[in-house]
Every structure is written in structure tokens, then in C-alpha cells.
Amino acid sequence: QKEVEQDPGPLSVPEGAIVSLNCTYSNSAFQYFMWYRQYSRKGPELLMYTYSSGNKEDGRFTAQVDKSSKYISLFIRDSQPSDSATYLCATLNTGGFKTIFGAGTRLFVKA
Amino acid sequence: NAGVTQTPKFQVLKTGQSMTLQCAQDMNHNSMYWYRQDPGMGLRLIYYSASEGTTDKGEVPNGYNVSRLNKREFSLRLESAAPSQTSVYFCASSRDRGVSYEQYFGPGTRLTVT
Numbered sequence: 001q002k003e004v005e006q007d008p009g010p011l012s013v014p015e016g017a018i019v020s021l022n023c024t025y026s027n028s029a030f031q032y033f034m035w036y037r038q039y040s041r042k043g044p045e046l047l048m049y050t051y052s053s054g055n056k057e058d059g060r061f062t063a064q065v066d067k068s069s070k071y072i073s074l075f076i077r078d079s080q081p082s083d084s085a086t087y088l089c090a091t092l093n094t095g096g097f098k099t100i101f102g103a104g105t106r107l108f109v110k111a
Numbered sequence: 112n113a114g115v116t117q118t119p120k121f122q123v124l125k126t127g128q129s130m131t132l133q134c135a136q137d138m139n140h141n142s143m144y145w146y147r148q149d150p151g152m153g154l155r156l157i158y159y160s161a162s163e164g165t166t167d168k169g170e171v172p173n174g175y176n177v178s179r180l181n182k183r184e185f186s187l188r189l190e191s192a193a194p195s196q197t198s199v200y201f202c203a204s205s206r207d208r209g210v211s212y213e214q215y216f217g218p219g220t221r222l223t224v225t
Contacts, residue, residue, distance in 0.1 A: 043201050044154070098159075
């Protein structure tokens with residue numbers, strides 16, 4: 001079993017839709033939960049991170065962590081064509097040296 | 112401020128050839144990483160350097176060597192390339208000594224081994 005599981009998609013939505021991207025993880029020691037965005041033929045860039053459980057909001061983006069079910073979510077409101085990219089979830093435990101990345105979900109937002 | 116730069120952008124090698132991928136960062140970061148990205152596998156850590164002069168193996172180090180030349184530069188060497196090493200290679204850096212949730216990635220090197 002992979003330590004972080006993520007549906008690769010692709011996920012195709014119309015402009016303006018609410019998008020929900022999800023990951024599950026297996027190691028309860030993970031404490032940092034990140035979402036990276038990767039445009040085609042570019043390197044990933046950090047979009048958001050949360051520490052431990054709870055929600056974090058940044059503009060149209062909300063990151064949510066449920067440690068009891070080991071579930072990570074990213075919600076995108078009012079999705080735009082410019083949101084079309086691959087979204088990678090990632091986890092890290094304090095004191096560890098390895099960031100574990102999910103396989104990434106490809107998102108297409110159609111105008 | 113260029114961030115993280117990688118050379119070359121593309122490379123085609125024959126099985127058994129060697130090459131070095133170069134990476135440099137201008138953000139005065141302490142930690143640097145090499146990852147490979149394969150379809151369906153996500154990013155996997157090859158090697159990691161917490162500071163100048165130190166390196167540690169990651170998840171998939173076999174067939175690779177690294178050098179942390181100075182604080183700015185971290186190179187990845189393939190001594191005898193194999194088709195299984197066909198991948199996209201990303202270098203990354205982070206500010207702190209020790210792995211950070213915030214890593215800055217370069218644009219990647221697309222390597223094909225025939």
C-alpha cells in the first residue's frame with residue numbers, strides 16, 4: 001500500500017464549478033499536509049499547507065485535513081481555466097526527512 | 112532572482128552512458144533535493160542534502176550519485192544509464208536544515224535512455 005493515495009483523474013469540470021480533490025494517507029505520524037500545483041512541463045509549486053487537523057482558506061482555495069480518517073482534501077471554488085493543472089498532495093512528519101507525494105490528480109477546467 | 116535552475120532541460124542517452132544533471136539555487140537555502148517523477152508514481156526522492164557537505168539517500172537512490180558542491184549547487188550523476196532511469200528529474204530546495212513543507216522546484220530535466 002502506498003503511503004499516500006491519490007486518484008490520478010483526469011477530472012474535467014466547467015468553469016465556475018466547485019472542485020474537490022482528495023487524498024488518503026496511512027501513517028498517523030504525518031503532521032504537515034501540503035498541496036502542490038504543477039502546470040504542464042513545469043516544476044511543482046506549493047499552493048497551501050496545513051499543520052495537523054482542520055481547515056485553511058486562501059482565496060478560492062480551502063485545504064482540509066481529517067486526521068481521524070486520514071483524509072486530505074483541497075476545494076477550489078469558482079474554478080477557472082487557469083486552474084487547469086496537476087495537483088499533488090504531500091505529507092511530512094516532523095523529525096522525518098522525507099516528503100511523501102501522491103501521484104497527482106490532473107484537473108481540466110473548461111471555459 | 113532565478114530561484115532553482117536545472118541543466119540540461121532535455122537529454123537522450125544510450126544505455127551505459129553517463130551524465131551529470133546540474134542544479135543551482137540563488138535563495139541561500141540550506142537543503143536541496145533530487146526527485147524523479149514517473150507517470151502514476153508521483154515524485155520520489157532520490158537524494159537529499161540538509162547542508163553543504165552532507166547527503167542522505169532517499170527512496171530510490173540506486174544507480175545515482177550526488178555531490179553538494181557548495182551551498183548553491185547540488186548535482187546528480189548517472190554513472191551507467193539504464194532505460195529504467197527514463198524519467199523527469201526535479202531539483203528542489205528549502206530554507207531550513209531539515210526537510211521542509213515548503214520546497215521550491217526547478218523546471219525539470221526530461222531524460223530518455225534508449
